[in-house]
Amino acid sequence: MLTLKGVQVNFGGVQALKSASFSVAEGESIGLVGPNGAGKTTLFNVISGVVRPTAGRLDFRGTSLLKLPEWKRARLGIGRSFQIPRPFGHCTVRENLLVAQRFGAGKRDLRRIDEILDILNLRDKADRDATTELALTEHKALEVGKALATEPSLLLLDEVLAGLETSGKRAFMERLAAVRDRYRLAMVIIEHDIATIAALCPRVLVLNFGQIIADGSPDAVFRDPEVIRSYTGETTLAEAS
Amino acid sequence: MSNSLMNRILLAVALAVAYVGVPLVFGGNAYVLGLIVAALTIAGVAVAWALLGNLGGMVSFGHAAFFGVGSYTSAVLAMKLGVPVFAAMLLGGLGAAVSSIAMLPALRLRGPYFALAILAYAHIFQILATEMTPITGGAGGLLSIPRFPTVLGFDFGDKTGGYLIVLTIVVLAALAYDAIRRSTWGLALKAMHDTEVATRVVGVPSTHLKAAMLVLSAFITGVVGAFNAHFISFLDPDYAFSSGWTVLPIAAAIFGGYRTVWGPVVGALAIYLVDQLLFKPILPHGHQMILGVLLCAMILFSPGGLMPALSRRPVKENRHAHA
Numbered sequence: 001m002l003t004l005k006g007v008q009v010n011f012g013g014v015q016a017l018k019s020a021s022f023s024v025a026e027g028e029s030i031g032l033v034g035p036n037g038a039g040k041t042t043l044f045n046v047i048s049g050v051v052r053p054t055a056g057r058l059d060f061r062g063t064s065l066l067k068l069p070e071w072k073r074a075r076l077g078i079g080r081s082f083q084i085p086r087p088f089g090h091c092t093v094r095e096n097l098l099v100a101q102r103f104g105a106g107k108r109d110l111r112r113i114d115e116i117l118d119i120l121n122l123r124d125k126a127d128r129d130a131t132t133e134l135a136l137t138e139h140k141a142l143e144v145g146k147a148l149a150t151e152p153s154l155l156l157l158d159e160v161l162a163g164l165e166t167s168g169k170r171a172f173m174e175r176l177a178a179v180r181d182r183y184r185l186a187m188v189i190i191e192h193d194i195a196t197i198a199a200l201c202p203r204v205l206v207l208n209f210g211q212i213i214a215d216g217s218p219d220a221v222f223r224d225p226e227v228i229r230s231y232t233g234e235t236t237l238a239e240a241s
Numbered sequence: 242m243s244n245s246l247m248n249r250i251l252l253a254v255a256l257a258v259a260y261v262g263v264p265l266v267f268g269g270n271a272y273v274l275g276l277i278v279a280a281l282t283i284a285g286v287a288v289a290w291a292l293l294g295n296l297g298g299m300v301s302f303g304h305a306a307f308f309g310v311g312s313y314t315s316a317v318l319a320m321k322l323g324v325p326v327f328a329a330m331l332l333g334g335l336g337a338a339v340s341s342i343a344m345l346p347a348l349r350l351r352g353p354y355f356a357l358a359i360l361a362y363a364h365i366f367q368i369l370a371t372e373m374t375p376i377t378g379g380a381g382g383l384l385s386i387p388r389f390p391t392v393l394g395f396d397f398g399d400k401t402g403g404y405l406i407v408l409t410i411v412v413l414a415a416l417a418y419d420a421i422r423r424s425t426w427g428l429a430l431k432a433m434h435d436t437e438v439a440t441r442v443v444g445v446p447s448t449h450l451k452a453a454m455l456v457l458s459a460f461i462t463g464v465v466g467a468f469n470a471h472f473i474s475f476l477d478p479d480y481a482f483s484s485g486w487t488v489l490p491i492a493a494a495i496f497g498g499y500r501t502v503w504g505p506v507v508g509a510l511a512i513y514l515v516d517q518l519l520f521k522p523i524l525p526h527g528h529q530m531i532l533g534v535l536l537c538a539m540i541l542f543s544p545g546g547l548m549p550a551l552s553r554r555p556v557k558e559n560r561h562a563h564a
Contacts, residue, residue: 049442071442071444071446071447074444079443082439086439087436088435088440091431095432096432098428099429099440099445103440103443108425146443150443
């Protein structure tokens, strides 16, 4: 459904992405990992339209994304969350979802909003101020909820589990799996926790210095010497430890 | 009784007083009625300014441009092409809306940069009105602009008729503002203030929404400007594009509470009528100083403005009722 070919992004003299190429199939779950500064969020920004690539091609279900603004990509079915939650100011949790649904999915379906609130365990916070009255887990859930309300077919999740303690992380993972299965979504998840990625994603992409250095199953990828070197500077896990 | 029902009853009473009580009480006092019309003229622009500021998140220092374009468009259409005055007034609003399209590139700017850009645009329109002498009469302006006609025996050309027209314009503008604010568009506009990129990635065409608010705000201001042209029957560029048509509405909106629908109206009535009826007789020269002090005090002690202070509900706590 999504194909990237030779995507490059330069910020002045810094090359944030160097010729990234990969595809995402319908309903596929992919983990996107890599050291800090590898270009993971830049890749999400390129796919969602927040950043324009310097070179390369992006196609989503046969449509070139290159000239489409963010809001048109959202309406095509690309939903995303931000690493640092960005709730809509002065709006309640429900209003956040309503805005996303009305503009992203082009409809008003309160039953679907309630369903999303239930799946993400936000029902009892629905009428709270989204900026000031939510805990971190709830902010993260709202990020996912806003993207879901647009009725995406591809969901890009940027470190939605970061900062959560172990039990919160486990519960949130279960919710993500439920979301994926309920709505039959393709997902690309940026996450540093390897166990989480392995549990949720049968395929893993590794980015380092703006290049995809590995693409395969979690088992194969996390044994790849180049991947280990990118994280630890050593060639084997034994040396690294 | 719920807050919503109470607000509706208050609004119905206020409208009954405005449409029936004021003409009955002040119909014979042309001076006071004239002051009320002037206050409502400022109120109309204040509502339009607040709509752009509160919903669009843009602070404009250039509403005098829309006021001037609306007044000249309507006056010229009525005088030179014989367009009926009421139709010309609406076309004046349309002219102002079209003129705002020239300002759309400024929507990419934020904060003070947008405010300065729109101020510069306003100046351009004033120069155009001065230089296009064959159409606008140049610096000498236009005299004997057609007044409002008599319809079904009611003379809209006198002070009471003018009052009812400008009152209707202000009420319709405030109701439009309220309807947008309560809609999903209003929610999206509110959401855009803090995090525009986050709204765009869920499908909100943020620039389009801001443009729509600018065009609507310009339309309302243009209609008010057109009303004023036919009410006073005279125009010149310095008057029509005067910075007063920007400054007074801003002061009124902030004094009354620009984040509320009726705050700009109450603010305009309060500052203009109190100034003219109370301060001016006491201090004929420099009476606006008292107004300035009052405005500073309001900003310091009730930043949300008069309406939230009167209702004893800070605007922030009242947001759900607005949504």
